[in-house]
Amino acid sequence: MAVIRRKVASAAGIAVAATLLFTGCAAGTGTDGSDCAEVTEITWLGTIKVEIQDQFKAAIEEYNATNADCVAVEILESPQDVPFLQTVTPLYEAGKAPTIMTALQEIPDMAPRVLDWSGQPLAELAAPGTLDVATIDGKVAGIPITAEAFGLLYNKAVLDAAGVDVASITTRSELADAFGAISETGVSPIHFSGLWWSLGAHFTNVYHANAAEDIEGRLAILDELKAGEKDLLSDPVFENWLDTFDLLKANTIDTASIADTDYDLGVENLAVGDAGMWFMGNWAEPNLLTATPDGEFGVMPVPISDEAGTYGNDSISVGVPFYAMIDAEQASAEQQEAAIAVLTWFITTPEGQAYWSGPVEDGGMNFIPVYDGFTVSPTTFMASEIADYIAAGKTLQWVNSAYPAGLQEAYGAAAQKYYDGVSDRATFAAELEAAWAE
Amino acid sequence: MRTRRQEIQRFAVFALLPLSIFILVLVVPFGRGVYFTFTDWNGFDITKFVGFDNYIAAFQNDDFWQSMGLTLAYVAASLVLVNVVGFVLALLVTMPLRGVNGLRTAFFLPNLIGGVILGLIWQFLFGQAFPVLAEATGIPVFEENWLLDTTTAFWAMVIVTVWQMSGYMMIIYITALMSIEQEALEASLIDGTNAVQRLFLIKMPLMAQAFTISLFLTMRNAFMAYDLNLSLTGGNPYGTTELISLQVFREAFSFGNFASGQTQAVLMFVVIAIAALAQVAISKRYEVQR
Numbered sequence: 001m002a003v004i005r006r007k008v009a010s011a012a013g014i015a016v017a018a019t020l021l022f023t024g025c026a027a028g029t030g031t032d033g034s035d036c037a038e039v040t041e042i043t044w045l046g047t048i049k050v051e052i053q054d055q056f057k058a059a060i061e062e063y064n065a066t067n068a069d070c071v072a073v074e075i076l077e078s079p080q081d082v083p084f085l086q087t088v089t090p091l092y093e094a095g096k097a098p099t100i101m102t103a104l105q106e107i108p109d110m111a112p113r114v115l116d117w118s119g120q121p122l123a124e125l126a127a128p129g130t131l132d133v134a135t136i137d138g139k140v141a142g143i144p145i146t147a148e149a150f151g152l153l154y155n156k157a158v159l160d161a162a163g164v165d166v167a168s169i170t171t172r173s174e175l176a177d178a179f180g181a182i183s184e185t186g187v188s189p190i191h192f193s194g195l196w197w198s199l200g201a202h203f204t205n206v207y208h209a210n211a212a213e214d215i216e217g218r219l220a221i222l223d224e225l226k227a228g229e230k231d232l233l234s235d236p237v238f239e240n241w242l243d244t245f246d247l248l249k250a251n252t253i254d255t256a257s258i259a260d261t262d263y264d265l266g267v268e269n270l271a272v273g274d275a276g277m278w279f280m281g282n283w284a285e286p287n288l289l290t291a292t293p294d295g296e297f298g299v300m301p302v303p304i305s306d307e308a309g310t311y312g313n314d315s316i317s318v319g320v321p322f323y324a325m326i327d328a329e330q331a332s333a334e335q336q337e338a339a340i341a342v343l344t345w346f347i348t349t350p351e352g353q354a355y356w357s358g359p360v361e362d363g364g365m366n367f368i369p370v371y372d373g374f375t376v377s378p379t380t381f382m383a384s385e386i387a388d389y390i391a392a393g394k395t396l397q398w399v400n401s402a403y404p405a406g407l408q409e410a411y412g413a414a415a416q417k418y419y420d421g422v423s424d425r426a427t428f429a430a431e432l433e434a435a436w437a438e
Numbered sequence: 439m440r441t442r443r444q445e446i447q448r449f450a451v452f453a454l455l456p457l458s459i460f461i462l463v464l465v466v467p468f469g470r471g472v473y474f475t476f477t478d479w480n481g482f483d484i485t486k487f488v489g490f491d492n493y494i495a496a497f498q499n500d501d502f503w504q505s506m507g508l509t510l511a512y513v514a515a516s517l518v519l520v521n522v523v524g525f526v527l528a529l530l531v532t533m534p535l536r537g538v539n540g541l542r543t544a545f546f547l548p549n550l551i552g553g554v555i556l557g558l559i560w561q562f563l564f565g566q567a568f569p570v571l572a573e574a575t576g577i578p579v580f581e582e583n584w585l586l587d588t589t590t591a592f593w594a595m596v597i598v599t600v601w602q603m604s605g606y607m608m609i610i611y612i613t614a615l616m617s618i619e620q621e622a623l624e625a626s627l628i629d630g631t632n633a634v635q636r637l638f639l640i641k642m643p644l645m646a647q648a649f650t651i652s653l654f655l656t657m658r659n660a661f662m663a664y665d666l667n668l669s670l671t672g673g674n675p676y677g678t679t680e681l682i683s684l685q686v687f688r689e690a691f692s693f694g695n696f697a698s699g700q701t702q703a704v705l706m707f708v709v710i711a712i713a714a715l716a717q718v719a720i721s722k723r724y725e726v727q728r
């Protein structure tokens with residue numbers, strides 16, 4: 001009994017302390033020294049990305065502490081491998097919808113429930129084209145968080161040693177030659193990971209993004225697939241893509257097997273220079289630089305055509321990995337305003353921008369800015385390369401943003417089979433087509 | 439004679455609370471779940487009734503049937519193996535040997551490890567320990583990571599299930615073996631039976647109830663297996679080892695098809711209910727009245 005009572009007492013103590021702490025927060029003074037008469041409490045679901053969660057938490061903590069907008073943000077943590085809809089549907093059901101959410105493929109599911117950003121200052125600041133994916137039936141459901149790019153990441157030291165200049169690789173054959181040159185130096189040309197999401201979302205995008213020169217054409221192919229009318233094998237771009245798939249497979253470190261699904265192994269191989277390249281995206285750059293702090297890691301296109309100058313051969317896939325949405329169903333008008341205020345702080349103020357786009361080692365989240373008026377920009381090698389690609393307009397669409405929920409899993413399963421040598425080209429194509437039937 | 443009033447009072451005291459909890463946490467959600475299957479529920483709200491469309495879609499969904507088939511195979515394999523192993527273990531540890539108590543504990547222990555942890559342990563064994571074992575022994579079975587091939591990944595799940603569940607069934611069988619009347623065994627000894635005859639003709643019929651319970655528990659657990667499936671194979675390779683629970687979960691939460699996921703869950707319930715009722719009805723026939 002005594003034990004139980006002590007536990008109750010200490011629990012009560014903690015509760016009291018927590019209340020004190022909370023009211024202490026709420027009654028804090030603003031930067032201008034004035035007290036907040038009323039603090040608007042809002043919630044933010046998740047930490048955008050697990051890689052930068054500490055920086056994100058620190059940023060929110062500072063925002064809450066300064067209390068400039070009289071807004072208190074509470075982070076609702078959610079495990080990273082749990083589907084977004086699993087987290088969000090019970091919260092809505094319980095009447096505790098998060099005020100701010102970040103997602104990509106679930107935007108169409110969320111669109112009827114979230115704030116329309118049309119005409120909002122932040123939406124006006126967003127880079128041209130970045131709102132397209134988040135615009136559902138004329139409603140701007142989300143605003144971009146950052147841009148990410150994927151392609152062939154390379155270790156500059158390895159390529160320099162092999163005498164390979166990435167700028168000179170403009171066709172698939174030249175890529176094969178480069179692989180040969182890297183091999184001769186005793187290093188594996190590439191690590192081509194068998195991760196389902198890398199194959200299913202990113203590598204399949206290389207086909208879809210190259211498939212047509214304009215967005216209408218690319219979306220038309222998705223529609224044809226959905227209607228079951230597309231014959232992939234008769235598409236020369238698809239054939240080029242498969243040839244590239246084979247090329248990467250044939251040159252990967254060890255052998256291509258679905259045992260090779262360890263992200264960290266890819267980081268290690270490229271970082272220490274056991275492999276010259278890695279099909280991945282710039283989110284790996286902090287990992288690579290942690291492993292080899294003085295290394296230089298860049299990103300180059302995946303040239304799938306053998307004719308230089310073909311659309312897409314010189315471009316990397318750039319897109320917005322997450323959009324910020326604000327609940328408009330359960331959040332009050334004040335809470336919606338408060339949510340906009342938080343995002344505005346991140347995107348337009350010097351302190352916010354330092355957190356948003358500052359270097360990871362300085363506590364920033366290293367996001368590539370996709371808004372006008374950013375004074376802070378990432379300084380790393382890969383990030384500046386990506387900025388150059390964006391400036392030169394050499395970017396491919398993330399068609400995978402337009403994949404319906406669940407498609408990338410089905411694509412990933414089919415691609416893993418092909419990668420593993422379990423299916424041939426015809427089966428692979430048939431399985432990609434069948435993935436749309438569900 | 440008790441009055442009606444007393445009856446109501448007694449009911450209120452003993453049954454009202456459990457009954458209302460049962461209704462609140464089981465009947466109501468279940469009814470609501472069935473209701474959702476006739477709508478276009480998208481996880482948030484319902485705009486219209488769609489009749490049997492979801493059921494028709496489920497019947498036409500290849501993935502659903504593939505998972506259902508795999509689940510039935512998994513249920514069959516684990517039903518047989520868990521009970522055979524559990525029963526044999528029970529026979530072993532009821533023999534008058536040294537250290538049987540220690541053995542009982544050891545066999546039961548895996549049951550105390552949660553499914554997710556169990557999955558991670560075996561993932562390590564299949565992925566990291568097997569290759570080392572293969573190098574040391576040269577036995578080819580250990581060379582491949584079992585989790586990377588559809589067939590072996592399936593058997594990997596069965597093996598882990600047997601490892602986890604058979605100790606629990608063993609306890610039930612031990613209790614049953616111990617409760618067999620000594621008179622019956624002594625009488626059969628006098629009649630000149632051998633050990634095999636005693637096992638099949640005396641012991642097993644007299645403990646038929648234990649089989650009913652164990653078979654039911656094994657079957658139910660196998661049909662509903664989720665955590666082990668998720669943590670051991672995650673449905674891989676290429677999504678070919680998704681048992682029905684995982685399939686239902688992915689349909690709803692990953693694909694965002696809440697109504698059709700819910701429909702598949704209801705169908706899963708129907709299949710399990712039929713299988714369980716049939717199994718209990720059949721097993722009951724073998725039970726002996728004492």
